[in-house]
Every structure is written in C-alpha cells, then in structure tokens.
Amino acid sequence: MTIKISSGFPGGNILIRGVNGNRIELSPDLRDSSAMWFYWYFEAEFDAPGEYEFHFDSSAIGTRGPAISTDGGQTWLWGGGKLEDSEGFRYLHDGKMKKVRFCMGIPYLQEDWQRLGLPVAELCRSRRGRSVELFTHGAGPHKYFFSARHHCCEMAANYVIEGVIEAARRDSRPDFTLFIVPFADKDGVENGDQGKNRKPHDHGRDYSDEPIYPEVRAIMELILREQPEVIVDLHCPWLRGGATNETIYIVGVEPYDAQKRLERFSALLEPESKKGNGIHFFESDNVPFGSLWNTRENYTQGKTVSKWAIGLPWKPLSASLEIPYANASDQTLTPELWRTFGQALWRAARKYTDQ
C-alpha cells in the first residue's frame, strides 16, 4: 500500500510528517504566519484500495470532516469520516479514482472565479505580479463595494460573493454600481497560504496611511474615489466550535453611529435571509464590540477595511461579516447555500440604501 501526497497546484498547502502504510501524519504549512492556523489542501494518489487514516498535529478538521474532490478540485463534497480519538479523518478508498483531493473547506480559487465568465478589470498587480480582479456591474449613482479574502484561506466568503453578483445582475433597477474585489490577497489565495496573521501583519490589518500590500492601497483609492454607501468585507471565523464559529454574524464596532448603521442593516438582513431555503442570519448572533474576541487587542496590528471605512466622511455602512466554513448551527453549508445567502445580502444592501 503506497500513497503519494502532493500540493503543487493552486491553493495547495501541506507538510508531510510521515507516511506509514495507511497512516499519514500531516500538518498545515504555516509559512509566514506568526500563529497556528488550520488551512491545508492536498492531493493523494492511491495505488491500492483500502482504508486510510490522515492524522494532524493541530486543529485541522471542521465539523463536516474534510471536503473531497475526485475531479481535480472542480466539485466538492463533505467527506465526514472525522476520527474521534485524534485530529484527523478516515477515508475509504474504493480504488476507482487514483487521485483524490482533500481540503479543510471547499476551496475557491482564481479558476473558480473564471468559470463565471464575467468581464473583469484589473484592480492592481499583486506583489508577485498577478492580476488582481475588480468586477464592476452597472453605472448608477448608488454604489456598493464587496470584498473577500483579506485573509486568503477564508474561501467560503467567495461563494457568498457569487450570490451577491447573481442577485445584482438580476436587479431590474439600473440605479446602482457594484464593485467586487473577490481576492484581496491574490497571491495568498493562489499560493495556498494561511494569510491570517501573516508577518509583519496581514492584509486584513493593513488599512493605514502607508499600506504594505498593493491590493489594500488600490482598494483604499477605489473607495475614496467612488464613495460607496455600502462597504461589506467577508471573512470566515475559526474552524469550528466556540460561541461564534458556527453561525453567520456581523462584527460589532465601537463608534455609536457606525454601530447603529450595522444594526439597521442587520434588521434588514435577518428577514431577507429567511426567504427561501438559505442560511438564516440572526441579528442576535452578532458579536458586539468589546465582547468575545472582538476587542481592542484584536486590532493592535492595524485596521481592517471595515474599521478604516467607518471613519470616512460620507458615513457608509461598513460591515465585516463572518461566514462559517462548514455549518451554521445544524445546517451543513454548501456553495448553493452560501450563494443564496449572498442574494439575501444584496437585497438587504439595496433596502438599506432605499431607506
């Protein structure tokens, strides 16, 4: 029984600590992150059917086990198979497809974005020279800005972005312009980095007078030039468990008027999310500033786009949303459900600017 593990493809990330028959010892590759994180994505090539066990030495498996793809990463299913006595999962290989991909969540890369076939402009070039996408739709006076992947491992956010785009393209009122930056840390997404807690600070803490990442500088310029009324930045929380990692929520802010705007938006989003068979958002799940992880200490490295934007003179709605990796309460999340939530997000944003 032999197995070959590789990660030499977009988004790939794994460290192999040992292979002993059907027992494989692995770690997430932290690269330039200053703290332990949990992103990994690898391909296994099996030469024989059988039961395999993949063991990690840190938190690495979400509530629905690994996501599994047998078509080279184009489609994914939650695999389950979580080991109970160890941080890892069990996989029964039936011998049909030699190569199987495994990831801690359902990946979303540039090639997934390209499958949408949207016309796209270049926001800027990344530090490694990659083209960073800017999608614009419409040319009306009400302006909306959405971004994802300031922390590059937070891929569930992109399926929500797809739903926002679907709903905006069907929106019959031509009075708006939508701006989307799907990959705020483009290099990190394609290289398969954690991104979170990148040294000296990550893209999500770079909103200052002298940003070090070209994407951040370009987003700041875009927002200052276009002055969107709504600015929504999408994130994913920790891998699982705890009070806040298995629900969708909005991150509360400190200034009273900015927090009031978030509350007005939350009150619009909750009923929109309950239309149809989507993921339900509850305003009561929001994490107020000063509670749980959302304290001043969390932002000592710098400002997020949302924290920076709440201080802008035209007083936009500036919201950070957290989208779980695998489940919202007892609901197992899928690309379809994330997209449905994105549609609700768009409708709520429109209602917000109508008021």
Ligand SMILES: [Zn+2]
């Ligand atoms: Zn994040």
